[in-house]
Amino acid sequence: QVQLVESGGGLVQAGGSLRLSCTGSGRTFITYTMGWFRQAPGKEREREFVGATNWNGESTYIVDSLRDRFTISKDNAENTVYLQMNSLRPEDTAVYYCAADLSNSYSDLELYSYGMDSWGKGTLVTVSS
Secondary structure: OOOEEEEOOEEEEOOOOEEEEEEEOOHHHHHOEEEEEEEOOOOOOOOEEEEEEOOOOOOEEEOHHHOOOEEEEEEHHHOEEEEEEOOOOHHHOEEEEEEEEOOOOOOOHHHHHHOOOEEOOOEEEEEEO
């Protein structure tokens, strides 16, 4: 298992930017595929896939609806994966979760919409209008 700790959430006005960070424990962090998901208020049963990066950060995927505003990156030297979010909208308000696939199950990162193995506790992003 790996421990994942998200940070960087907060309150931001519409149109603003935030960068979320997720730091993982252990030397094997560098081998994991990492992803970001989000869960909007009142949608406790719907955890939405945001995107993923392969183990070395050279392959990334962001869902179509967010691709022009969000970017995912991985820094193995820092054991950290980032989610850069620009031009934020009120509908981006959610708890954002970092997740890891310890087995690197899929080469097609889009398939991680089905979920991952290990999860952080989330960080809340609130976008005001």
